[in-house]
Amino acid sequence: MGEGNSNVLVKNEKQANKAVAKVMRITFVMFTLVYFMNVAGIFIVDMKIMTIAYGMAAVLLWLPTLLVNVLKLEQPFVKYVLTIIAVSFVTISAVTLTYHVVLLYIYAIAIASLYFSKRLNILVTVLSVVGVSVGQWVSFALNTLPDKNLTSTYKLVVFGIVPRALILVALAAIFTMLCKRTAEMLSSLLGAEEQEKLMEDMKRMQEKTGQTSDYLLTMVKDLSTISGSSAKANARIVEETSGVLQSFSDNTAEIEGMNEKTKEINNRLIELNDMNNQISSLAEHVNEETKDNQSKMDFAMKSMEQINASTDECRAVISQLGEESKEILGIIQLITGISGQTNILALNASIEAARAGEAGRGFSVVADQIQKLSEQTKGAVDDIGKIVHEVVKNTEKAVVAMEQSAKLTKTGMESIQKVGSSTGVITASNQKMSDQMLEMEKTTESIRLRSHEVAKAMEQISGNTKDNYKAIEHVTAATQENSAGMEEIEQMVTKVRKLAQELHEIRTDR
Structure with a gap:
């Protein structure tokens, strides 16, 4: 049975490599659009920096197609190369477009989740946190896209790098848990083929x-x-x-x-x-x-x-997955609450800044940006909540399917x-x-x-x-x-x- 699981994971890894190469080609098209938007003046990034970033991104985003589709590489190290490329692209985006691409920070983590590997997810999470943090620091140093909320090193660390890193880690934990449970469910469902044989x-x-x-x-x-x-x-x-x-x-x-x-x-x-x-x-x-x-x-x-024992174990694992998915909903509600509280604090800060008059104008701008960041966080958490609700529904369907499999297994034993x-x-x-x-x-x-x-x-x-x-x-x-x-x-x-x-x-x- 272990051999059957290994074959399934290897097959999934090959398919995931092709999917990642396709996603990065699409990403290159989108980044090209962003580049021309910067040329048109929609973004205000310096053209020299933007051109250098565009050239580096083009090389990185087309490299997976060369490795997977042209050279036909299928070795285990390919997935590490592809995810490191994704982290590098996120870092480049953080340097050039800064606060416009906050949601893009989970790009590499989402790609790593396609391989159902907890170790790979953890590695990519660490690299993403480091890459995003370094990218924000470089952007601040080069002043590529000035952020009026982050006018000093202290504000950059306290209101920029640290909050975004924490949110990135929380989202990575959710993706890692879902990948782990999905891999366990796939491993347990292989008993049906052996029963037919x-x-x-x-x-x-x-x-x-x-x-x-x-x-x-x-x-x-x-x-x-x-x-x-x-x-x-x-x-x-x-x-x-x-x-x-x-x-x-x-x-x-x-x-x-x-x-x-x-x-x-x-x-x-x-x-x-x-x-x-x-x-x-x-x-x-x-x-x-x-x-x-x-x-x-x-x-x-x-x-x-x-097979009967494996079916029971699989049913228990799927039930546990449903319970843990519900716990994730609780975490999402907690993050939503924190976002709401942050929004309220930003509103209070705006009121206090208004009372302070001209002296509180700079603090008012910071409060407005914090409120925008809170609303973006709430939108992202709502999207994640929908995904988790869908996972809970699919888990309940899987439980029903496993119960039917258990009945068939019992009939076979009789x-x-x-x-x-x-x-x-x-x-x-x-x-x-x-x-x-x-x-x-x-x-x-x-x-x-x-x-x-x-x-x-x-x-x-x-x-x-x-x-x-x-x-x-x-x-x-x-x-x-x-x-x-x-x-x-x-x-x-x-x-x-x-x-x-x-x-x-x-x-x-x-």
Whole structure:
């Protein structure tokens, strides 16, 4: 199962690389639009700085397309290169456009979330915080886009770098938690494929058992025919030997006929012995196959139990994901409350600045900017809230799906238990049949030996007419014993036929 999870994550990583390359191409188009807006005077960034930033961004944003789509690189290090490129682009944006691209600060974190890697998310978060902070500091030093709210180093740190870094860390924590839970859910949902494979293996085992039972039933019918033919031959021998005893004067012709018939019986017994050996071999093969099927049934049962446990665990993980998503809603509400309080404080500051008159004008501008920042934060938090609400809905759907999967798994386990019980009955029947086949083999060998003795006796009678009467009595006695033995064979064949029919019925019922 671990191997299946690894394959899914590797496949997702390759798809994510292509998606990131496409997103960065789109980002380049948008950044080009921003560049021309700066040329038109909508932004007031110095053209030299903006041109340098545009050139660096073009190289960075087209590099993923070169690595993924042109060079076809799929190694694990590619995702680190792509996310570092995203962080670098965010840093360049922070230097040139400053407060206009505050929402773009989570750009690299959002891209890292596509890979479902907690370690990668943490790394990108740290790099993003450092890059954004450095970008703001450089922008302040170069005065690329003056911010009237951040007129000193102290204000830059207190009202710019620190609040934005804290918000960035909070958003990164939310993205990291969602990625972790999503990866766990994907890992647990892989049990359905293994369950389907087990059901296909069971179906193939049932078909193989059915073929074996049909072949066994055919062999038993052939043995029954041979046994009946041998019994009729023995009856004819008894009648003919009785006639020879009554008409001793014609014994020579009768003895020759009996000699031929005895040879025929011996040939039939040899055929019967060969057939019996085949049936014994088949019975042994059926017994081995049945034991192997029983082992596979036991393994399938254990696998179904593991799947059931995995399904329960997955259902618990998804339920926990729903609860934690609800906790995230609480955090979002807390951030919304903080944003509202910040807005109120900014309003109060504006009022106080108005009271202070000309001396409080600069503080009034700062309060207005803080209020704008609070409103932007509230808008971003509302968007995140919608996303989390959607995650909660999808989590509830996943819980319903996992409950349905648990019911199907339980049904599969019950089916396997029924098949296991039937296999146990088949195993016992095959063992009993093997034992009876051994007894029948011994009886057939005994009959064959006695038939050989009859043949020798008939040859002696043909060569020595003086002992004809005694030889005929010997043949009569041996034939009667042969008839008794054939009756025993017939009884055994009846039992074997019954066992084969039961095996066939078991296969038909399933």
